[in-house]
Amino acid sequence: METTYPVEDKVGSMLQKGGEHFHPGLSVDCVIFGFHDNQLKVLLLKMKHADKWALPGGFVYKEEDVEHAAVRVLESRTGLSDIFLRQYHTFGAPARSDRKLNRELLESVGMEPHEGHWFLQRFITVGYYALVDFSSAVPRPDEISEACAWWDLQEIPLLTMDHNHILQKALETLRKQLNDQPIGYNLLPEKFTMPELQRLYETILGKRLDRRNFQRKMLGYGILNRLEERKQGVAHKAPFLYSFNQERYGAALQDGLQQGW
Template sequence: MKPSNQLTAFLKSENEWLPSLSIDCVIFGFHNGELKVLLLKYHNVDALALPGGFVRQEESIDEAAGRILLERTGMADIYLEQFHIFGQKDRQNHLFNKTIIEAQGILLPAGHWFIRRYVSVGYYALVEFSKVVPAPDYLSDSIDWYDVQALPPLLLDHRQIIQKALDTLRTLLAHNPAGFSRRAAPLLPETFTMADLQQLYETILGQKLLRTNFQRKMLSLEVLERVDKKWTGGAHKAPYLYRFTPHP
């Protein structure tokens, strides 16, 4: 297999990047009652991976996260938030990087910059599943949504990175539900029923909640406004539709 010109140029670009530092993006969507995460499949590699990349010498890490997401997935203007830095000494991403490059027909010499140790900054985002059309980049065969409750084999420590992002969401939801509800807006359509919202909460928490308690709690947070009844045919049984109030 002949390596692409793009890849060959990239492997010579050492001086453009901050050494030692990488970024991985955990992009959450919600569809059919499942919390999903966006994963890439590299050419000729069996396991999947989070969209990730490096930091340019002249950009901030926040700027790098946005650019990486755009380049690797085609998604622009997504609000990304850093949640943790993964700095174990045995992350072994040099092996990961070696694997994906060798799968493209290039043998990297020992000590090549691309196969040194990297500490990775994790960013996460909550996006509207229906509005996002991810596109794979030149390194990847495909990019797709996967249920976080049934993840396929992942490269490196990407399973732990997703778990930590999920823990961050759960902590926010448990201890700051108003803050969570506002941030979670992109996971739901513009108007939704209380049952839709409860399903989202249950999916993220991985446990069932009592319907009456949930409704009372949500209404007390003053982050929802009731807009209309959902038309279901039988008018007296139609559930109310809600939407999130605008951010203050």
């Protein structure tokens, strides 16, 4: 887990006025992936007044497009714009909301948690996953959270409500994407080595890949440019650096790669 970042308390105002501004019963939840030190990271929020972590999410304004709400959440949590974002699933189990936790949150700011309160109603949430540059993101909490931090995928705690399920579904979707679309442009630095790219794929897939087959397949896609530079500061023979060919990478996102892992 990395450094956390505090935020001022605006939760009372949001809970009191939310019913006037937000679409009833609708929210978005975002699984934000980053890659650092050969580990796939997930951005999580530490909720106020509860010893639980959660995925970044938010409510949808009554006159707001749902995808715009997801973009707004991502920009406010990471400080980044022009993020790779995909809607992947809708979560609508009747009992997915934690009404006990929501009542406690209302009581903590001096509000009466009556049954008709908008915050205690059933919420259907639209899931989005995003791929971001770890080094450029500046994690920031939302109004009902006290901290924001990156977690290693292998160390994710028990999250609030159905957020572990939402995260797992996002990871399954990302793995399926690897079968027909490239991954890496939004997760790796501008220049990277082939072993670093392979490690990213292995981390997402959760399995080892043959080095020679991986390199042959990636070069066969035509989406990489090999640079006339080698990685500095390595003990053994320095590997060449690569960058993504943005035009061909974009075409591969549109047309697919048609090869599996």
